Amino acid sequence: MTSTSFKGVHKTLHFKIFTHSLTSIAIILLLYNHTSAQLNGKTKDQQPLLGYRTAKILTVNGLKFKDLNKNGRLDRYEDWRLSNEERSQDLLSKMSLEEKVGFMLISTTRLKNDWSFEAPKNKEPITSDFNEEDLVTTTNMFTHKSLPVPIMTAAGTTKAVTQFHLRHFILRANVSARILAEWGNKLQALCESDGLGIPAIVASNPRNHITKDASIGLSVGKTAFSTWPGELGLSAMRDLGLVREFANIARQEWAATGLRKGYMYMADLSTEPRWQRIEGTFGENAEWVAKMTTEIVIGFQGAKLNPTSVALTTKHFPGGGAGEGGQDPHFEWGKYETFPGGMFENNLIPFKAAIKAGTSSIMPYYSVPKDTKYEKIAYAYNKVVIRDLLRDKLGFEGIINSDTGPIEMMPWGAENLSITERYKRTLEAGVNLYSGTADPAKLLETVKSGLVNRKLIDESVHKLLIEKFALGLFENPYVDEEAAERIAGNAKFQERASLAMRKSIVLLRNETKVLPLKPRTKVYFETYLQRKGIPSPGNIYSANADNYNVQFVNKPEEADVILLWITPGTKSLFESDGSPLYLSLSKNAVDVGYVNSLTAKKPTILAINYTNPWVIDEIYNDAMKSNIKGVLATFGTSTDALLDVVTGKFNPTGKMPFTTPVSEKAVQTQKTDVPGYMEGPNYGLFQYDEGLSYE
Structure with missing residues (x-):
């Protein structure tokens, strides 16, 4: 038996676990690793682990049961041998x-x-x-x-x-x-x-x-x-x-x-x-x-x-x-x-x-x-x-x-x-x-x-x-x-989660096969997120270039390539006030003029974090996109995952989970219950299930 005291419940309570010959920790870890089939396959007389603090334990035919209602006898609801x-x-x-x-x-x-x-x-x-x-x-x-x-x-x-x-x-x-x-x-x-x-x-x-x-x-x-x-x-x-x-x-x-x-x-x-x-x-x-x-x-x-x-x-x-x-x-x-x-x-x-x-x-x-x-x-x-x-x-x-x-x-x-x-x-x-x-x-x-x-x-x-x-x-x-x-x-768990972060990134455009970036490329990497018009601090990325075999620089003018990762700043659900909703970037805390001036300076890799199917025609259209050589979509991932993709350490395989509209007009005239891929051939810029790989 093990016993641990706790305070905060009107009287001292004790944690007692019926363990047979195993320790409590070993049993718990064993339970975590059991499959459903193993658990559901137990016989009606297979003693389960009992965890209790104040309940007395009843012994019936050599088996243990919790007396939850403290009446000194085994009630049917306390009998784990019976059906649910x-x-x-x-x-x-x-x-x-x-x-x-x-x-x-x-x-x-x-x-x-x-x-x-x-x-x-x-x-x-x-x-x-x-x-x-x-x-x-x-x-x-x-x-x-x-x-x-x-x-x-x-x-x-x-x-x-x-x-x-x-x-x-x-x-x-x-x-x-x-x-x-x-x-x-x-x-x-x-x-x-x-x-x-x-x-x-x-x-x-x-x-x-x-x-x-x-x-x-x-x-x-x-x-x-x-x-x-x-x-x-x-x-x-x-x-x-x-x-x-x-x-x-x-x-x-x-x-x-x-x-x-x-x-x-x-x-x-x-x-x-x-x-x-x-x-x-x-x-x-x-x-x-x-x-x-x-x-x-x-x-x-x-x-x-x-x-x-x-x-x-x-x-x-x-x-x-x-x-x-x-x-x-x-x-x-x-x-x-x-x-x-x-x-x-x-x-x-x-x-x-x-x-x-x-x-x-x-x-x-x-x-x-x-x-x-x-x-x-x-x-x-x-x-x-x-x-x-x-x-x-x-x-x-x-x-x-x-x-x-x-x-x-x-x-x-x-x-x-x-x-x-x-x-x-x-x-x-x-x-x-x-x-x-x-x-x-x-x-x-x-x-x-x-x-x-x-x-x-x-x-x-x-x-x-x-x-x-x-x-x-x-x-x-x-x-x-x-x-x-x-x-x-x-x-171990986070290692699998990190793989998922990389697999979740979608490569949408790769003009002249600019991606993956070549070794020793000079990269200006800016993460762009504004909250209520205030730029977030520390949005220019600098790190050990040896991790990615590229060189990070602090000014776009010094770069061979600009990597710009935009997270539009839409209102939180609970900031809603009933005013009309829009998906264009300028309506969602993105300074379009600033972005366009930045992408005009050098060939640009544009990454957009999608919480909604954003309309990006203000920064990516026929007049402005000639300098945007690559486009990626993210859906909540890490900086390391994005850099692994753009530098070729990880081959992108993701596919778009929705269609992104070509314009705000398309957003305002779509049918609320119709998926974007069914809205017609002129509705989408990036299509549902679209995604490229390097191979």
């Missing part, structure tokens, strides 16, 4: 209505001193201790003139667990692997000590990507985990094997730190090029996005959800990439999704793949559909879309998890309904798990009032319990904190 179905039904019968309702909320939670949605209020370091504030209401994330209600709440962790009965949490803090693991273990210990001993599940947005728009609710950005190209970059690799390897590596990192649920990935199509969430998609081609989605789901979950899986929440059903004017339904001015091309069904192709691959959960978006046969109400309220289409027609049997705040924040089409009426409508539509509030009072009021059939509550809780049992959380929700540090972001 049997265990779920037994636990459901023991839960009070209050426990069931709390179980249907997934709330943002915070660490001590982690001001995720606010400016820091002190300078104390973030620790793994709980944030013990009572109930925090956040009102600065969105602006809705028509909705004078709180838009997001987060309870102090102890209150959330012991009074609100929450067992689903979203962690948005960007901290070390050790802190993640310590905090998660404390949370699980608290849950184990309370009531029926139901463990928690902790979810997060993506944590493994280089992204320009690292925002609450979108992506955490660069973290302690291995750093991979953005989602568009993964798609541009055109390497499904490496995509699955990415997902499997990320799974190991997440599971090692106690993150067992991913609010990811987006199966949406990038058909509306102005949409500010395109960076999180896999591109515009539905069939290819379906293949990407399949590899992602299997890589994170395995062939079947099991104790080494990270359960995924595929979003945003039935596809959010066709927003009117490119606007996003987080805001009232972006609530409509339009289908002038009649391609609603095209959006479903990646979701069908996710369902076939076994995704644990699907998240409907806030959008209100136009130009369809469906009712003009947000998808979370839309019974025909959720129950008839997603459940009955597509056969999805997993969890339907609302996006954050469809009740209080973005109730598009249901603004005139009361809060209890909104809950009633969404429950009947099929929502099982609600994101955006920590306080179950209104949902409980809805159920107690008799407005809805309580069978809907039991159906939802049953599905949520099945997921927890499948993930093995009832047997061992704890992680090894030292192992978490070793696993997350280790050199």
Whole structure:
């Protein structure tokens, strides 16, 4: 037995692990390396690893079980020999209505001193201790003139667990692997000590990507985990094997730190090029996005959800990439999704793949559909879309998890309904798990009032319990904190991520075979990124030329070749104000005059970082492009990766995940639901799937 004391939970708790003859670390590492087939192939009497702090251990016929409800006997839900179905039904019968309702909320939670949605209020370091504030209401994330209600709440962790009965949490803090693991273990210990001993599940947005728009609710950005190209970059690799390897590596990192649920990935199509969430998609081609989605789901979950899986929440059903004017339904001015091309069904192709691959959960978006046969109400309220289409027609049997705040924040089409009426409508539509509030009072009021059939509550809780049992959380929700540090972001994982960064780069033009650069070429390398008109510091690159067999110079006049890497500075999604969206560079923080004066000085290699399908005709047209000898596309990668490609250390193989429009006029007149490669022969400058190699 091993025992470690922790503070911060009302009383001292102890971590005891039943180990047989193996050490705890060896068992954990063994579990990480097991395949799904090995785990699912265990016999009903094969003793699993039990992780516990306060629960007593029962011995039955020589086998060990956790007495989670502390009644001194083995209940069916505590018996790991039984099926997940049997265990779920037994636990459901023991839960009070209050426990069931709390179980249907997934709330943002915070660490001590982690001001995720606010400016820091002190300078104390973030620790793994709980944030013990009572109930925090956040009102600065969105602006809705028509909705004078709180838009997001987060309870102090102890209150959330012991009074609100929450067992689903979203962690948005960007901290070390050790802190993640310590905090998660404390949370699980608290849950184990309370009531029926139901463990928690902790979810997060993506944590493994280089992204320009690292925002609450979108992506955490660069973290302690291995750093991979953005989602568009993964798609541009055109390497499904490496995509699955990415997902499997990320799974190991997440599971090692106690993150067992991913609010990811987006199966949406990038058909509306102005949409500010395109960076999180896999591109515009539905069939290819379906293949990407399949590899992602299997890589994170395995062939079947099991104790080494990270359960995924595929979003945003039935596809959010066709927003009117490119606007996003987080805001009232972006609530409509339009289908002038009649391609609603095209959006479903990646979701069908996710369902076939076994995704644990699907998240409907806030959008209100136009130009369809469906009712003009947000998808979370839309019974025909959720129950008839997603459940009955597509056969999805997993969890339907609302996006954050469809009740209080973005109730598009249901603004005139009361809060209890909104809950009633969404429950009947099929929502099982609600994101955006920590306080179950209104949902409980809805159920107690008799407005809805309580069978809907039991159906939802049953599905949520099945997921927890499948993930093995009832047997061992704890992680090894030292192992978490070793696993997350280790050199072997980062080596594979670095390969992905290079494979994600697309070579689009190579006039006179200027690339790869010849040895001893004098290169002026500038990375161009402006934020609100202020150039970023240190944008002239200088390094040891021996690494690349070229010479870096500090002035363009001294160079043989200029390498200019532009990252357009579009507004973040949550800086949106409803004004029209454009894709031309001058509308996205690029000083076109400066760029043109620079490229006129010497032969230029132009690299563009694409978070959207930028229009580059202001700097690359018949009058100006004669001096631009090469063009590359990046999608969130490293400087080293780009230099490896331009100097020939790595042969580019990437392909474009979307079509880039030839002009702003083409952007403004395209059909929101039609992929760029189907918009016609005069639409694209760089075509979908275009990409060159040196060989």
